[in-house]
Amino acid sequence: MKMPVNADKIGRWKIDVATSVDMYNQWFMDFAPVAFRNTRIKTTQDVEAALQTTSYLTDIRPETIINNPHIIPTLRMSTCPPIAVDRLIGLAGVNPSMIKSMEAYGRIPPRMPRVMLETEIAKVAYIIQKMADPDIFVWLGRSTPITQQEIHRAATIVADRLCGSVANPIIRNAQEQRQLAAMKAWLDARGYTQLPPKSGINFDAMPAGTYSFRMNVPVLLETGDREINIPIDAVIQPLNAQPKSIPLFFEAKSAGDFTNTNKRRKEEAVKMSQLRRKFAGQQISFNLFLCGYFDCGYLGYEAAEGIDWVWEHRIDDLAEFGL
Incomplete structure (x- = not known):
């Protein structure tokens, strides 16, 4: 089983939180008023x-x-x-x-x-x-x-x-678009290809070295007898992936205060449990791409659920996921 990238690095969580808060605040001062206007x-x-x-x-x-x-x-x-x-x-x-x-x-x-x-x-x-x-x-x-x-x-x-x-949804949407743009630039620079929005290719048929944003992925509800599709912000098939292997899943998350993130932290855990039910017995890599106010309590909760993450201020950590 692959070792965690950031979820087990508790010693650097506080430094990452402070750096991420600074990055978000700088973006907010520079660009949020434009998005709102x-x-x-x-x-x-x-x-x-x-x-x-x-x-x-x-x-x-x-x-x-x-x-x-x-x-x-x-x-x-x-x-x-x-x-x-x-x-x-x-x-x-x-x-x-x-x-x-x-x-x-x-x-x-x-x-x-x-x-x-x-x-x-x-x-x-x-x-x-x-x-x-x-x-x-x-x-x-x-x-x-x-x-x-x-x-x-x-x-x-x-x-x-x-x-x-x-106002908060407006800012959050603008920040998410910026996060996905940063991820796209990182992937493109390393030889990855973005699938066209209406390519018709399902997540489990993605060729190696491709990625897609906001792709629907089937999951099982808690009862186990009903399947639904959930949107995943970024679905990435590594360059060295074997045919029909499950790609990596990333959710872009940003927040302008600590309170809001702790209210929403269960959302990711629910998605993780749904994916595990659907792909029982297979290794699932469901991760977060974070920027903003995510404190150690939030990180600890996600780590306990088996969820790893990449900080936007250290985006090169994506390589440690095998990308």
Whole structure:
């Protein structure tokens, strides 16, 4: 059995944690505001389009919301004060699954009867109309025309509210993209080839010296009687791999605080147990690619689950995995 690369090097964990925190903080200062700003620009455009469907909140019809369910988050952030999902459900007294479907998937529950749907959406429209923020939508209740400058200003404020509520996922997504780009550069420089996104090649048929990002891999649930696919951030088949051998799996992980990582540390352990059930009797290499706030408690938990890792600030450790 292959020896661990970092999981058993307890003596250097604290130094690695401190170095990784410094690396993440430097990236955050240099690039996170850019990622957030770019998302805000795109969100502002989406908000303007959403507002246009309701005649800029002057005519919020149930039919409009039914035909454009994706605008619910924009409408929630257009009130004074902004309304959380559960608060909107409570204020309007509507079906929770209907609102959550619109929020999460931008669609109306397909099996909901039309009469009930119209009644429920009418309650939502009433709450939004009643609580629309007059300090943002300054044209409400006046007779003079709306200006394009007023629309853009209002859309920017609502977009800020939307982005503020999902700031951490925005930053995490940008960091993950950067991590995978770093891994790609490292692999390409050593003669590896990235499989096309729609190559049709399964993980267990990957040629030696190839890799893929966000590839689906089948696993078994705890009951052992149901198989599902889970996405793995990076799947890499070493240059010297034997035909049909199981490739190496890596999850790109970043975090801007210690609390969040300790809340999420079981996620990787669950994936590891699912992979072990699926490939019982075979050696599984499921590892983490870390950058940010991962303390010794987190590392110890993962090591106990048989999970190893590579720090981004020491990316050359990938070679010790046989790459």
